[in-house]
Amino acid sequence: MAKRIDVSGLSAFYGTHKAIDDISMTVEPRSVTAFIGPSGCGKSTFLRTLNRMHEVTPGGRVEGKVMLDDENLYGAGVDPVAVRRTVGMVFQRPNPFPTMSIFDNVAAGLRLNGNFKKSELGDIVERSLQGANLWNEVKDRLNKPGSGLSGGQQQRLCIARAIAVEPQVLLMDEPCSALDPISTLAIEDLIGELKERFTIVIVTHNMQQAARVSDRTAFFNLAAVGQPGKLIEIDDTDRIFSNPSVQATEDYISGRFG
Amino acid sequence: MSHALQDQRPQASRSAAPTSLTRGGLPRWAPAGIAVLSIALGSGIGLAFGLQSEIQWGLIAALLFLAITYTASAVIENRRQAKDRIATSVVWVSFVLAVIPLLSLIWTTVSRGVEVLTGDFLTHSMNGVTSFDEGGGVYHALLGTIEQIALATLIAAPIGLLTAVYLVEYGKGSLAKAVTFFVDVMTGIPSIVAGLFILTTWNLMLGFGPSGFAGAMALSILMMPVVVRSTEEMLKLVPNELREAALALGVPKWRVILKVVLPTAIGGISTGLMLAVARIAGETAPIMLLVFGSQLINGNPFEGAQSSLPLYIWEQYKVGSDASYDRAWAAALVLIAFVMILNLVARGIARWKAPKTGR
Numbered sequence: 104m105a106k107r108i109d110v111s112g113l114s115a116f117y118g119t120h121k122a123i124d125d126i127s128m129t130v131e132p133r134s135v136t137a138f139i140g141p142s143g144c145g146k147s148t149f150l151r152t153l154n155r156m157h158e159v160t161p162g163g164r165v166e167g168k169v170m171l172d173d174e175n176l177y178g179a180g181v182d183p184v185a186v187r188r189t190v191g192m193v194f195q196r197p198n199p200f201p202t203m204s205i206f207d208n209v210a211a212g213l214r215l216n217g218n219f220k221k222s223e224l225g226d227i228v229e230r231s232l233q234g235a236n237l238w239n240e241v242k243d244r245l246n247k248p249g250s251g252l253s254g255g256q257q258q259r260l261c262i263a264r265a266i267a268v269e270p271q272v273l274l275m276d277e278p279c280s281a282l283d284p285i286s287t288l289a290i291e292d293l294i295g296e297l298k299e300r301f302t303i304v305i306v307t308h309n310m311q312q313a314a315r316v317s318d319r320t321a322f323f324n325l326a327a328v329g330q331p332g333k334l335i336e337i338d339d340t341d342r343i344f345s346n347p348s349v350q351a352t353e354d355y356i357s358g359r360f361g
Numbered sequence: 362m363s364h365a366l367q368d369q370r371p372q373a374s375r376s377a378a379p380t381s382l383t384r385g386g387l388p389r390w391a392p393a394g395i396a397v398l399s400i401a402l403g404s405g406i407g408l409a410f411g412l413q414s415e416i417q418w419g420l421i422a423a424l425l426f427l428a429i430t431y432t433a434s435a436v437i438e439n440r441r442q443a444k445d446r447i448a449t450s451v452v453w454v455s456f457v458l459a460v461i462p463l464l465s466l467i468w469t470t471v472s473r474g475v476e477v478l479t480g481d482f483l484t485h486s487m488n489g490v491t492s493f494d495e496g497g498g499v500y501h502a503l504l505g506t507i508e509q510i511a512l513a514t515l516i517a518a519p520i521g522l523l524t525a526v527y528l529v530e531y532g533k534g535s536l537a538k539a540v541t542f543f544v545d546v547m548t549g550i551p552s553i554v555a556g557l558f559i560l561t562t563w564n565l566m567l568g569f570g571p572s573g574f575a576g577a578m579a580l581s582i583l584m585m586p587v588v589v590r591s592t593e594e595m596l597k598l599v600p601n602e603l604r605e606a607a608l609a610l611g612v613p614k615w616r617v618i619l620k621v622v623l624p625t626a627i628g629g630i631s632t633g634l635m636l637a638v639a640r641i642a643g644e645t646a647p648i649m650l651l652v653f654g655s656q657l658i659n660g661n662p663f664e665g666a667q668s669s670l671p672l673y674i675w676e677q678y679k680v681g682s683d684a685s686y687d688r689a690w691a692a693a694l695v696l697i698a699f700v701m702i703l704n705l706v707a708r709g710i711a712r713w714k715a716p717k718t719g720r
Contacts, residue, residue, distance in 0.1 A: 188611030194605065196602060200606070200625070211620075216616075264606075264610065
């Protein structure tokens with residue numbers, strides 16, 4: 104299921120503006136990697152390059168290599184649509200499809216891609232909702248609109264939607280920043296369970312959250328506003344939060360920075 | 362400190378004595394009272410000076426209403442309140458001025474139209490009815506209008522919809538700018554010019570005779586920019602997050618547009634489409650040029666002259682007999698009712714298809 108991500112020399116641009124500069128890192132399968140850093144340092148941009156969502160933004164382009172096991176995501180002839188089926192994504196704000204019911208939202212990825220057996224659809228939806236710890240809350244109202252759920256439930260619905268297509272990697276862009284502490288706890292527990300099956304990369308502004316859920320943590324920073332963001336260091340989460348090798352990381356974590 | 366504050370608050374609300382925050386104010390019924398007063402004054406002035414037209418009375422009353430409101434508020438309240446009240450009054454007066462012609466139009470059309478509006482009127486043509494006779498009907502014109510509008514919509518809706526999808530989802534650079542510019546230019550084309558364009562190409566150069574289809578082509582030229590504009594606005598309202606969510610599931614872009622973007626915007630798109638239909642339903646000029654007009658039922662829009670409701674109204678008015686005036690009013694009522702039913706249907710679709718929020 105899960106795959107290793109190996110990034111080397113990756114830079115991303117918006118038009119002529121360079122957003123991130125020369126990033127290299129390895130993300131191990133079945134682990135949680137957290138990205139921390141100040142706003143505008145390119146964490147989200149880097150995350151979006153990992154499933155080729157960066158190029159959806161007008162003017163977005165990428166240089167460098169992202170290897171998923173032994174395939175380069177930016178190699179010649181690679182279909183971005185196929186990449187996104189392998190590398191799923193959960194966004195900052197819950198975004199269920201407003202015209203669809205809870206069931207249809209979870210089934211959306213399969214239905215819209217057209218590769219499913221009707222008889223299996225119900226099972227897949229149930230399994231995905233159970234995987235997102237949402238099944239017990241919504242099993243009696245699967246035909247109600249997804250936008251009627253609470254924020255935390257909507258975000259778990261979006262996670263269920265993302266894992267229903269059985270990706271190898273799950274990217275999460277600040278998945279808890281719009282949620283209350285209880286919903287956040289539910290999602291953090293869920294991340295702990297999901298890492299048994301997926302490679303997970305999560306962007307967060309909450310350093311306690313990074314310390315709680317991740318195995319490895321990467322710190323991003325930018326020299327000044329307008330300068331491209333850089334990867335300062337990546338290490339085991341324990342080491343980053345106890346004894347980082349770069350002074351800037353320690354300053355950021357201890358709150359002396361910015 | 363906080364104890365003292367807590368003690369003071371209920372006291373202040375209990376006592377009616379003026380504090381530093383209360384000001385003298387006009388009573389709540391003041392606007393209504395001033396309105397009644399100024400209407401009475403306006404009528405009085407009108408009678409006293411022997412003004413013939415009630416419109417003059419009304420305008421005098423409106424001006425008096427504004428003047429009295431401002432003066433009373435400035436004297437009893439203060440300058441800021443007076444400005445607030447005069448702005449509110451201008452809004453109300455403008456609203457009434459705008460609504461009066463509309464109500465008067467509907468009232469005149471309904472009261473004069475119902476005289477001959479019967480089942481017979483809706484199911485018979487003018488075949489064998491001379492212009493000065495009573496009787497006859499509007500069936501041939503209603504049929505023509507429905508067929509021409511249906512054909513025009515069949516041509517304009519897909520082209521307009523796809524143009525809007527191109528502009529919002531794909532278009533960038535100079536081509537998109539050029540398309541937007543020409544859509545704007547098309548919005549301003551007078552209907553007679555659209556009619557002349559089809560007349561020169563379809564009828565004169567290609568040699569076809571008058572038909573409902575020729576009229577429908579001219580109508581579709583008028584309809585297209587309206588469809589493009591309204592659809593474009595509706596597509597822009599679809600949150601980008603929904604597109605990204607679908608793309609991130611590995612859905613190809615065309616399916617994202619077809620299955621996520623368009624369904625989310627379908628309510629607004631159908632409303633815009635119906636407004637465009639309503640706009641062309643009343644067009645007369647291209648129909649006169651291209652459909653020619655007929656007193657007989659012609660169910661085939663691709664061959665031979667047809668009629669249409671606006672053209673029928675104009676023909677009947679031109680005859681100038683009592684019977685034909687009645688028919689013109691009744692046909693006008695049919696046209697208004699037709700457009701209104703289309704609008705209600707569109708609103709129904711919009712409500713039915715709108716994104717659901719209930720729990």
